[in-house]
Amino acid sequence: MDGLKIILKGYTKGDKNGGPTQLAKILSNSLTKFNGFNKKDLISRYQNWWNTDAFDTGPIFAMVFQRVSEGINIENAVLEVHKELNGETAGCGPVHRIAPLAAFSKMSENSLIDCARQEARITHYHIDAGNCSAIMVLLCRYLLDGFSWEVSKELVSKNKELKYTWEKVINAKLNKGGYVLDVMHSALYFLNNENSLHKSLDFAGPANYCPVIVGVIDNIRKNFP
Numbered sequence: 001m002d003g004l005k006i007i008l009k010g011y012t013k014g015d016k017n018g019g020p021t022q023l024a025k026i027l028s029n030s031l032t033k034f035n036g037f038n039k040k041d042l043i044s045r046y047q048n049w050w051n052t053d054a055f056d057t058g059p060i061f062a063m064v065f066q067r068v069s070e071g072i073n074i075e076n077a078v079l080e081v082h083k084e085l086n087g088e089t090a091g092c093g094p095v096h097r098i099a100p101l102a103a104f105s106k107m108s109e110n111s112l113i114d115c116a117r118q119e120a121r122i123t124h125y126h127i128d129a130g131n132c133s134a135i136m137v138l139l140c141r142y143l144l145d146g147f148s149w150e151v152s153k154e155l156v157s158k159n160k161e162l163k164y165t166w167e168k169v170i171n172a173k174l175n176k177g178g179y180v181l182d183v184m185h186s187a188l189y190f191l192n193n194e195n196s197l198h199k200s201l202d203f204a205g206p207a208n209y210c211p212v213i214v215g216v217i218d219n220i221r222k223n224f225p
Contacts, residue, residue, distance in 0.1 A: 003103035003144045004028055006223045007216055010099070013197060014215015016208045019056025022049070023097035027119070031104060037115040043074055043122055058093040058178075060085070061123045074122065082125035090128040092183040092209055094120035098133040099216045102140035112137045113161050131165035132180045136213065138162070143220045149191070178209050187213035 008028065011021040026049060030042045050057070050065035057065075060081060067077035082089045098116050101107070107115070116137045117130035124130070135156055142152035157166045165181075172185035187210040190200040200214040 003105070003220075004032075004100055006144075006220055007099045007103055007140065010216035010219030011212065012215075013219060014200070014208075014211040014213070015096075016201070016211070017056045017206075019058065020093075020096035020212045022055075023057070023061075023093075024100050027097055028100035028103075031100060036104060036107065037101065037119070039118055039122070042119065046122065058091060058096075060089055060091050061093050064123045078121065078123065078125050087126065089124045090126035090132075090180050091124055092129075092132075092178050092180045094122075094124050094129045094133040095136045095180055095184065096212045098136055099140050102137045102144060105141075105144070109138065109141070109159075110161075112141060113159075128165060128168070129180055131162055132169065132184050135162055135166060135169065135184065139217060140220060143217065143224055146224060149221060153188075176203070176205055176207060176209065178207065183209045184213065186210040187217070190214050191217055 008024065011024050015021045026045045027042060030038060030045055034041060047065060047068055051069055063081045064074070064077045067080060068074055072080070098119055101112060101115060101119070113134040116134040120130035120133045138156050138159065139152050142155055143149070147155065157163055168181050169184045169188065172181035174186050174189050175182050187200065190196040190203070190210065191214055193199065197211065197214050197218050200211040204211050
């Protein structure tokens with residue numbers, strides 16, 4: 001089983017509401033078609049999904065693409081939503097959908113970080129959303145490359161582009177909310193302990209924020225020991 005299949009299988013284990021899985025599939029289809037990141041194509045695919053049968057998109061995605069469907073430019077839509085929410089656009093939507101990017105092994109670490117940030121900015125303007133997406137991608141990439149979980153975390157913690165955000169994640173809170181730093185912190189908490197997926201699902205409740213991350217990473221770890 002290749003890396004992309006393992007990642008998508010992980011979504012089916014951790015995502016009990018379905019939206020992140022569908023968005024990850026949309027992203028993976030775009031990445032596969034262009035053998036890499038194509039922002040224009042991805043925006044078109046997200047917009048088409050929103051205009052047809054979108055569900056469980058998360059509120060920020062919905063606010064942005066509702067504006068896009070009304071004819072507002074995507075960049076202006078993102079800024080409008082960021083202002084309307086008083087800058088509180090550091091939700092976990094981007095980190096939920098970004099993992100397929102890690103499977104494209106020809107992309108360098110710097111390219112992965114840049115693309116993760118660009119992808120997040122399609123909907124979430126806050127820098128923490130993009131940086132946490134980059135952290136998620138690098139964790140998945142290192143695991144796919146055969147590094148241990150402990151080494152993968154250490155490599156991310158030392159990345160010059162991401163170490164400040166990594167520290168913010170480590171110092172965030174264990175809770176059931178959708179703020180991306182807390183979601184990442186909670187996911188790491190369960191991934192650092194036994195029965196991580198089962199315990200994260202019990203903890204998260206209907207919103208199911210951190211198990212999406214746990215499901216993907218846990219499935220990679222089990223298939224790339």
